[in-house]
Amino acid sequence: MPNFGFSDDEARDISAFLIAQSTKLNVPPPAVTQPAADSSGEGSSLYGESFCASCHAMQNAAGMLVGGNVGPELTRVGSKVKPEWLxxxxxxxxxxxPNTVMPHYRFDAKQLGLLARYLGSQTDSGFLAHVSLSPATQEQIDHGRRLVNERGCASCHVINGIKKPDNFAPDLTDVGSRSLAKIVFVPGVEHDLPSYLAAKIRIPHQFGSAMKMPQFTLTTTQxxxxxxxxxxxxxxxEGLPANLRVPGTAPSDYEPAGPAGQLIADLRCFSCHSINGRGGDMAPDLSIEGSAVQRPWLVSFLKAPNTLRPALIRRMPRFNLSDKDAQTLADYILTVYQTPAFDAASLPASSFTQAQRDHGKQLFYSKYACQSCHIVDPNTDKGYIGPTLTKAGLRLNAAWIVNYLKDPEKLRPGTIEPNQHIPDEDARDLAAFLMAQTKTPKENGK
Amino acid sequence: MKRAVEIGLPVLGMLLGLAGCQKGPVAPVLHPKANGAALVESSGGRQAGFVGSPLDQPVVVQVNDAQGNGVAGALVSLTAAGDATVTPATGLTADDGTFTVNCQLGGVSGRYRIVATTWDKQGKAITLNLDEIALGYQQNLGRQLNEKYCSRCHNQESTVERVSNYDNLATKPHSFNDGNFYNTVNDADIAAIITYGGAARHQSAEMPSYGGTLSKSDVDALVSYVRAVSDPPYHEKGMTYARQ
Structure with a gap:
């Protein structure tokens, strides 16, 4: 939100109006176990484990913002929200x-208590230091409503009882053709359109105190x-002939069906993952994920996501899914999100010979030097740019590995794994070697 | 009529402003509060940026006394070569002895030398040279490809978004500004190593082949980028017309 430069009284009256407009939501309060007094460490761990920081930022001790910018900053959230709402x-x-991008984590009563206590403790000691609020008067509420209308709050916010204004701000459709004669310049601004626009965006109120445009915090480059x-x-x-226009890609309205579709909507998978042209780009595209992975691994990953890429700071959070939900999702992904390019079941791991596995190992470590970026044996391999392959034989299927090695970008557009034109035989033997990776060295007793 | 008044006032203001400018801009005279004995680079040298654009990081120089401690309030003046600019060009050092300026590169690709000057107690000038690199279109394309495909291994520095893989490699890759290595290799061999992998030119097999991923013009762009950021600078071999 930009700075509207409200005075203390204006801020008070707008708050009074907004509070007066609130309605009750008919949701029963969830069961919460109040945590022990010294639980801040546990709450902070839960915040980390749930990867809240992938979307939300908090200021660290040095005053630097750490975290994503998908959701609001949470540094002072304890001063902002009511505990029962939280x-x-x-x-x-x-x-x-209903349209939030935040997933529905299935937190239990204990986790809710811990997380709410931790977030509630993120307060600002200086908050309310110079504010004294008395109960709102009708006069203040009416003044607040006038301000909300005047400043066009409903252009961006949905507010009970306020209609979204039409054409609140001036039309900018042909602002690039605006005649200089129609522009009122102020001293210090060069008399050309680019300088005028830049000055207007930089400090709107220098063009008059009645200017409604708020003050944005933008860098010179922005x-x-x-x-x-x-x-x-x-x-x-505007007058460009239609045949010269390049249309933007229409957003996909892909909506998965059935119980799995409901789960995908409830978990807000599209906030991070993209499927069939819809969704975010924080996490891998899942459109053909069903051709890559094995069912037991997928079920266990959905229940307790582990780290495949140690170098990444953003990771899949744990949603506390039930067995049934994880299986429903896994079955849907494995059945529906398939590539037509190959049959995932066409190359069973049992078809590989020991000679192929040995040759694959040799190729992995010498000819293609895969250990530069991937780890198969954690005792010797160190590369962590690509995903860990320690238990690749439990995660991936052989047909996927072969096809991926032959043309990585075809299956994962944008990957940085180079296409090395690996011959069929080499790809098959590398797959044989990787499919034999089903245990960690520890589990093998090494 | 109201309109005329609205326009009239700024015009009047401008006329007054012009009248005030008759003598030309008067630079504020800076009086150094102290003098240093040495001038060193703190950060910001040897950055590469697109021609004509500001550098990502500011250039920071530091004035030290004979013991190597920062001197506050010393006068520093910077000049940039060609049409590159530094702002502010003159100023006094901060409490820790540093002086921070922003640099905008000139419109032609190549190196732009920034000369920073401070003065000791006897009034003798102490200078420090910093080189900044302006990348042309092809070199800048190479930089973008480097950031996506190469820097994870070839750049030792880690950032929050990109953890370096350098330490994990058995054979350490050359940093792209390692002129002592790259200046001894010709363009065709660098292109061959990128295209066919390190093993194609007796380098490590840990450098994979990118010929199936990058186009020929991509590879050329990477080579031109490596040449542009090389330190010591790369001089193309060819006929020498005069002694340098």
Whole structure:
């Protein structure tokens, strides 16, 4: 949210109006076990294990923001929200906001208590130091409503009882063709359109105190990029013949069906994963994941995701799925998300010979030097750019390995694994070697 | 009528402003509060950026006394070669003796020398040279490819988003600015190592072949990038017209 420069009284009255507009949500409060007094370590661990930081940032001791920018910053969340709202939100965010990108973690009563206590303790000691709030008067509420209307809050926010204003801000469709004669410049701004636009974005209120545009926090590079985009909004661009226009890709409205579809929606898989053209890019595309992995591994991964790429800081969180839910999801992924390029069951691991495995090992360590980026034997291999292959034989299927080795980018577009034009025989023997990796050295007693 | 007044006021302001500028801009005179004995680079030298654009990191120089401690309030002046710019070009060092400037590269690819100067107690100038690298279109394409495919192993430095794999490799890769190595290898051999892998030119097999992933023009771009960031600088072999 940009800075609207509200005075203390204006902020008070808008708050009074917003609080007066709130309605009750008919969700029963979740069961919560109050944690022991000295549980902050456990709560902080749960925050880390749930990978909240993939989306949410917090300031560390040095004042640096650490974490993702998908969800709101949580540094002072304990000063912001009510404790009873926090547990209700954590137990199922979809109850409050049907379109939220936050997944429905299946936290139990103990976890809810720990996480709520930890987040509740993220407070700002200076908060409310100079604010004294008395009960709101009707006059303040009415003033707040006027301000909310005047400043166009409902352009971005959904607010009870306020209609979203039409054309609140000036139309910018052909701002790039605006005549300089129609522009009121201020001293210090060069008399050309790019300088005017940059100055307006940088400090809107220098063009008059009645300016409704708020103050954004943008870097010079960001302002330049915005000015560039605005300058392209010209009458000429509008009149461009249809055959010269390059249409953007329409967003996919892919919606998986059935009970697995409901789970995928409930867990907000699309917030991070992309499937059939819909979804985020934080995590791997799952459109053909069913051709890559084996069922027992997928079920156990969904229940307790482990780390495949040690160098990554963002990882799949643990959703506390039940056995039944994990199996439903795994079965759906294995059945529906298949590539037509090959049959995943066409190369059973039992078809490989010991000679092929030995040759594969030799290829892995010498000719292709895969250990530069992958770990098969944690005692000797060190590369951690690609996924760990310690138990690749339990995770992947052989047909996938062969086809992936022959053309990595075909199956995983954008991968940095180089296409080394590996011959069929080499790919088969490498697959034989990898499919034999079913135990860690520890489990082998080494 | 109201319109005329609205426009009139800024115009009047501008005329006044012009009148004030008749004598030309007057630079504020800086009086150094102290003098140092040495000038060293703190950070920001040898950065590579796209031609004509600002460098990602600021350039920081530090004025030290004879014991190597930072000197606050010493005068530092910087000049950049060609059409590259540094802002601010003159100033006094901060409490820790550092002076921080932002640099914008010039419009032609190549190296831009920044000369920083401070003055000792006797008024003798102490200078420090810093070179910044402006990448042309092809070299900049090479830099982008380097960031995606090469830097994980060839760059020893780790960042939050990219952990370096350098320490995990049995044969350590050459950093791309390692001119002592790359300047001894010709373009065709560097291109062959990228295309066919290290084993193709008696280098480590841990360098995989990228010929199936990168196009020929991608490989050329990478070679041009390696040449651009080389330290010591790379000079193409060819006819020498005059003694350098």
């Amino acid at each position: 547990v209700s939100w954590l137990s199922n965010p979809g109850n409050w906001s 302002i330049d990029a915005l000015v560039n985009a605005l300058l392209a909004q010209t009458e000429r661009a």
